[in-house]
Amino acid sequence: MDWLQVAILALVQGLTEFLPISSSAHLVLVPVLTEWGDQGLAFDVSLHMGSLAAVVLYFRQDLVRMSVSVLDYLRGRTLDADGRLAGWVLLATFPVGLAALIFKSPIETVMRSPLVIGMSLIGFGLLLGYADWQRRSGRSEYQLTFKDALLIGGAQALALIPGTSRSGITITAALLLGMSREGAARFSFLLSIPVIVLAGGLEISELIRAPEPIAVSALLVGAVLSGISAYVCIHYFLTFIKRIGMQPFVVYRIILGLWLLWVFW
Known part of the structure; x- marks a missing residue:
């Protein structure tokens, strides 16, 4: 990979990971528009690590409070709002993990069609629009319940369908359950960790x-650019x-x- 390819792929990953517009759709678009080859698994890992570092850094104070609360609970103290939030994040992660194990094969083969991505972008986009409107x-x-976390976690499993957008579907579910825009987005970002x-x-x-x-320099630059763009994206999106x-x-x-349906139909 040349440095332009590294920069563009890193920025695409960092920006689309947290916006409700589907990173998978954009990662399909890049090779179509540029005719670049596959960047390799090692580079994918570095980009994800950059995004992870960004969200952990942005929510570092929340994560510290949640961790302290859970540790205090394990020592016998009463679970407070931060501890419950940590529990809801873990609970909402189980459905997507289970679904990924069960449906890994069709997700990686049949469902990666640009047509599936295009239809998912439109269908789940309209649902997001309805959820935000109503x-x-x-x-x-901090006002989530057990049922809320389970339903949002179930919705997150739908993000395995390419084009859905993990942040988009979790924000949609949270809005439908009566959360504020900022609360829905913040919980979605915490779920991403x-x-x-x-x-x-x-x-x-x-x-x-x-x-x-492995080209170590490309991996490091990709991770840094992905992390910076993801951090900026989270801040301005909220x-x-x-x-x-x-x-x-x-x-x-x-x-x-x-556009995807028109190009690939």
Whole structure:
């Protein structure tokens, strides 16, 4: 890979990982528009690690409070709001992990069609638009219940369908359950941490079993660019949705989905 390819792929990964517009759709678009070859598993791992570092850094204070609360609970103290939030994050991660194990083969083969991605972009985009339009109240991530976490986790499993967008479907489910835009987005970002860890762990295990040549400098630059762009994306996305909402992303998803259907039909 040349440095332009490294930079573009890293920025695409960092920006689309957390926006509700589907990173898989954009990673399909890049080789179509550029005719670049596959960047390799090692580079994928480095980009995911950059995104993970960004979300952990951004929510570092929340994560510290959640960890302290869980440790205090294990020592016999009463579980507070931070501890419950940590529990809801773990609970909402189980469905996607289970679904990934069961449906791994069709997801990696049949469902990676650009047509599937295009239809998912449009269908789940319209659902996001409806959820944002009809939102009823403004609960924060600290006001979630066991049922809420389980339902959002179940919705997150749908993100295994390429084009759905993990952040998009979890924000959609949270909005439908009566959360505020910011609360829905914050919970979605917290959910990304165990999901990226699990996905990264699987990629690393595959890399160990089938080692490939590694260009260390490209991996480091890719990880840094992915991390910086992801951090900036999280910050400005949370500010943006409080004032404007999800509708611009819905319009973008529909346009991109229609374009993919037109090109690949």
